[in-house]
Amino acid sequence: YSDTKKRKFPENFLFGAATSAYQVEGGWEDDGKGESIWDRFAHKHPEAIVDGRNGDVASDSYHNWRRDVEMLRELGVDFYRFSISWPRVLPNGFENNINENGFKYYDDLIDELLKHSIQPMVTLYHFDLPQELQDLGGWTNPLSVNWFEEYARIVFKRYAEKVKFWITINQPNTICVEGYGSKAMAPAINSIDSAYECVKNVMLAHAKAYDVYKKEFKKKHEGNVGIAIAVNWYDPITNSTENAEAVEKARAFQLGLYLDPIFSKEGNFPVLVRKIVDKKSQEQGYSTSRLPKLSFQEIQLLKGSADFLGMNHYTTFLVKPSQQKYPSPSFEDDVGVEYSQGEQWTKAKSSWLRSAPYGLYKACIYLNLNYDYPKIIITEHGWSSDPGLRDSSRVDNLRGYFGALLLAMEDATQVVGYTAWSLMDNVEWTAGTSERFGLYEVDFESENKTRKARLSALVLKNIIETREVNLDWKPKNLKIHITKNDKKNNYKAEL
Numbered sequence: 001y002s003d004t005k006k007r008k009f010p011e012n013f014l015f016g017a018a019t020s021a022y023q024v025e026g027g028w029e030d031d032g033k034g035e036s037i038w039d040r041f042a043h044k045h046p047e048a049i050v051d052g053r054n055g056d057v058a059s060d061s062y063h064n065w066r067r068d069v070e071m072l073r074e075l076g077v078d079f080y081r082f083s084i085s086w087p088r089v090l091p092n093g094f095e096n097n098i099n100e101n102g103f104k105y106y107d108d109l110i111d112e113l114l115k116h117s118i119q120p121m122v123t124l125y126h127f128d129l130p131q132e133l134q135d136l137g138g139w140t141n142p143l144s145v146n147w148f149e150e151y152a153r154i155v156f157k158r159y160a161e162k163v164k165f166w167i168t169i170n171q172p173n174t175i176c177v178e179g180y181g182s183k184a185m186a187p188a189i190n191s192i193d194s195a196y197e198c199v200k201n202v203m204l205a206h207a208k209a210y211d212v213y214k215k216e217f218k219k220k221h222e223g224n225v226g227i228a229i230a231v232n233w234y235d236p237i238t239n240s241t242e243n244a245e246a247v248e249k250a251r252a253f254q255l256g257l258y259l260d261p262i263f264s265k266e267g268n269f270p271v272l273v274r275k276i277v278d279k280k281s282q283e284q285g286y287s288t289s290r291l292p293k294l295s296f297q298e299i300q301l302l303k304g305s306a307d308f309l310g311m312n313h314y315t316t317f318l319v320k321p322s323q324q325k326y327p328s329p330s331f332e333d334d335v336g337v338e339y340s341q342g343e344q345w346t347k348a349k350s351s352w353l354r355s356a357p358y359g360l361y362k363a364c365i366y367l368n369l370n371y372d373y374p375k376i377i378i379t380e381h382g383w384s385s386d387p388g389l390r391d392s393s394r395v396d397n398l399r400g401y402f403g404a405l406l407l408a409m410e411d412a413t414q415v416v417g418y419t420a421w422s423l424m425d426n427v428e429w430t431a432g433t434s435e436r437f438g439l440y441e442v443d444f445e446s447e448n449k450t451r452k453a454r455l456s457a458l459v460l461k462n463i464i465e466t467r468e469v470n471l472d473w474k475p476k477n478l479k480i481h482i483t484k485n486d487k488k489n490n491y492k493a494e495l
């Protein structure tokens with residue numbers, strides 16, 4: 001990707017931008033919305049949110065959705081990935097209590113998108129479980145699989161006619177390892193046993209929803225259903241045997257645990273993960289493994305349960321065996337590795353984020369070789385910065401990763417679309433608004449949460465229009481306008 005060959009995105013390649021409900025909507029208790037686990041967590045632990053700005057108002061997309069669609073038109077994207085807030089539409093999580101007022105928000109948003117030929121790509125679950133379901137154990141309750149299935153069916157029924165791209169669940173690893181295995185994300189349960197229960201249930205919930213769509217909606221509506229998985233790249237810090245073994249474990253626990261059940265030939269959780277957790281559980285005095293087993297039927301249900309892989313890719317980690325003793329039992333202890341990042345890689349605002357475009361290329365090749373060239377949509381990639389419109393670090397990051405992506409596509413990776421995270425600045429979970437991910441800056445102090453295009457928005461627009469990455473291109477100023485784009489009329493939902 002650092003050679004001088006000019007590569008172009010094909011005309012049918014889809015570009016989009018993404019957000020999620022809790023991070024942008026606000027209106028946390030408007031019009032009958034129920035409480036989510038993030039509402040509860042942020043209200044109970046305000047000290048956990050870096051700058052105190054939580055999702056109560058966020059970017060106020062609940063009121064600013066028309067402006068959001070205008071921004072998407074300015075960018076010239078083909079699709080908008082957003083999530084539906086489960087507690088906004090089913091306030092207590094269950095199918096017997098549907099909040100029509102909540103649905104109205106998404107009716108309007110979807111209609112406005114379609115009016116302007118922008119395809120909605122809907123995520124059913126992006127971290128904001130109804131609190132009432134959490135009170136019943138949340139994702140550790142095996143019934144959560146049925147709760148999600150019922151919720152998914154209701155949403156499919158309502159929007160199957162209009163929505164052709166669906167993502168069931170965003171980042172099971174974040175939901176389970178960070179939300180149940182640590183205190184980093186809501187519901188902050190901090191128990192490794194519950195984290196693995198969560199992994200099993202979340203994966204099955206995805207597979208059930210996929211199955212519902214396939215059996216009840218696919219024939220008539222011909223949409224595509226996938227799952228978004230965090231596929232950052234893991235490389236050995238040096239090429240020693242110990243580091244090679246360490247990286248194999250990191251990949252098995254961070255990637256394989258979520259990819260293998262759906263995309264591998266054998267199905268099931270990776271053998272290496274099962275072996276390690278089974279053995280450690282025994283040593284720790286458990287009578288059964290902390291990693292729940294999948295039955296034959298469950299393995300079959302999961303296998304192949306995605307029309308595409310939603311790849312969320314941000315960065316690369318360098319891996320070596322852990323030099324320290326982690327608390328036991330814990331996820332860190334199970335994996336037994338340490339992570340770092342290249343000192344020379346440009347640093348973003350987020351502590352975990354550095355720019356290493358080669359990692360995207362390698363991750364793609366890894367997916368091709370291990371999962372037989374799956375259809376991929378990059379469902380998230382982005383960069384965090386300080387506030388400010390001249391975000392040259394985001395521009396460099398975007399161009400660098402596009403270079404790597406184009407090379408991966410030349411080398412047969414089946415990537416059909418790219419989604420920028422994020423359309424606009426939003427609540428970055430516990431980081432509040434201290435880390436800005438937006439192509440558009442949001443003035444959180446202003447009453448209307450005014451949005452302004454950053455330099456990166458103009459650069460992305462130019463790439464979408466020209467289909468190529470021109471490192472020398474600069475806009476005359478930061479004004480952005482809607483350009484008529486007839487190409488979008490040729491849009492096809494088939495992958």
Ligand SMILES: CCCCCCCCCCCCC/C=C/[C@@H](O)[C@@H](N)CO[C@@H]1O[C@H](CO)[C@@H](O)[C@H](O)[C@H]1O
Nearest residue numbers: 020170171230232314317339340341351352421428
């Ligand atoms: C100085 C050395 C640093 C080493 C760092 C330690 C490494 C620990 C390894 C695991 C840490 C994982 C951190 C990565 C997380 C991202 O994959 C994750 N945040 C992506 O989530 C999506 O990203 C958006 C931006 O964070 C977020 O807003 C969106 O909602 C998520 O879907």
